Amino acid sequence: MTEAAVDGAVAGSAEAVSPLTEALRSTWLRRISRNRNVVTGALILLVLVLAALFADVISTHSPTRLFPANRLKPPSAEHYLGTDEFGRDVYSLVVHGSQISLLVGATTMLLTSLGGIVTGLLAGYYRRLDLILMRFMDGLMAFPAILLAIALMAARGPGVWNVIFALSVVYLPRTAMLIRSTVLTIRELDYVQAARALGRGDPAIAFRHILPNCLAPLLVQASFIFAYAILAEAILGFLGVGVPPYVPSWGNVIASGKNVIREAFWVSLFPGLALTLAGLSLNLLGDGLRDTLDPRLRVQ
């Protein structure tokens, strides 16, 4: 049996062997913290989270106040990353933009994870529900992701929560299908059969014995969904169907930079770099977590 399988099996019957689980969990954490990708990704993400939390402190200007006299100034000591067509400070816009990106990314990740756990457990556990739920998920997966998000935004109108709603609907099936397939494998394993023989009810088996073993793949998936959601939010903002244009978000700033690309490349350059950095951190995190948590999936 591989180390991961031992991890999984033991974590499943946590109450009986808790000292051993503790020991394994600490190696689990140590393995993660030794992975270079995870550490680099986590550090970049930490910087972005700190920027979002202390945006008001570290930004040099108000991101919403317009100074038409200051329009399209190149980067300087006064405006680190220059100004946009309305005279807003690009550095302050980028710093504040991280708030929207991280809010949308993290909330979408949480909602898809919770929704995916519920849907996946129900589908994996009850065959009758499986048929209906999975056909619905197949239907959602049949749309190109960004187009479905655009269509949902068209119906609901601009707004942060509408973006989160749209992206959660779009990315839910991936998590639900992942959890379902993991549940289908685990529910046939001996220790689950043993729990059933001991007279455990379905909810107890599902939440205590099956769910903990779905967490590793879920964590990997969640970090990729975080990355997709941040990118999709920026795309929706860029197309003018995401958060309202006056809200400082990376997509909105890049969109305003598009109009002035001939005179002022910096307006779209820097928010795009921030977006790339965010994507890089989450992809590194996801790749690293996959390598450590599920050695079978490791890319050679």
Next chain:
Amino acid sequence: MTAYLIRRVLALLPVMLVVLTIVFLLIHLIPGDPVSVMLGPDATLAQIQATRQSLGLDRPLYEQLFKFYGRVLRGDLGRSYFLDRPVTVALLERAEPTLVLTACALLVAVMIGVPSGIIAAAYRGSVWDRALMLGALLGVCIPGFWLSLNFIYLFAVRLGWLPAAGYTSFLVEPAAALRYMVLPAVSLGFNQSALIARISRSCMLEVLQQDYIRTARAKGLSQGATICGHAFRNALVPVITVIGITMAILIGGAVVTEIVFNIPGLGRLIVSAIMRRDYPVVQGVVLVTAAAYVLINLTVDLLYAFIDPRIRYD
């Protein structure tokens, strides 16, 4: 193969039914009264009533749904208020640029992705491998629409080599069309080439570890002959699947690229329809792209089964 084909096509029916239902429900997701939203604040009560009746929105939901199924099956996607023509006609007019862009981007993605993956696998652990895989990681992370803007700045504004935006049909002026298509196709294809490169590399590595490759090497075949003659064809099977998936993803990506480069395709159609609250067009574009997406995935599955017969007997 025929049985497999029939099974796969039948499996699509429930999926398309769900797709149709979701597209139908889009109108009902509009907060408040959809008709007032569509017609704007200046509409009179009589206009609102008339539109509601003409759209059938005054009927019970299930009746509307079945009517919608019926209409779509007859090839009727409704009428665009703004463009004043059937949605199907508007879609046909705008399909060419999107198809051309998708095809060109796919070509770019394959031409960059497959050789990169093979070189990285052939020289595993070398500087080439590291550099190419770093490029692939960046390719995944760099947002395509932002890359497009940077390309416009560099190649159109600074260097003046290529036009910044626009579109001409290949059927009308092939040379000009090519110049217009280079930047959009490269910026859209680059992202997807990263995925293809990663998969090609790992498939190639797997094949290179097989016994028959060792045999080929033991016979004294050169690295090139081993890779091209023996490993490449066997590594190709999963790569074809990824290329299919890439094509489906590119349809979605094309929407955004069209906006950046001002290409009059389906992407620009849907975004302007949203701004005009022309919901039948929004529904039409979404439905048609979803159908294309499903068909491409079906083709990939069939192609895969054709190349690798083991799949048919699953």
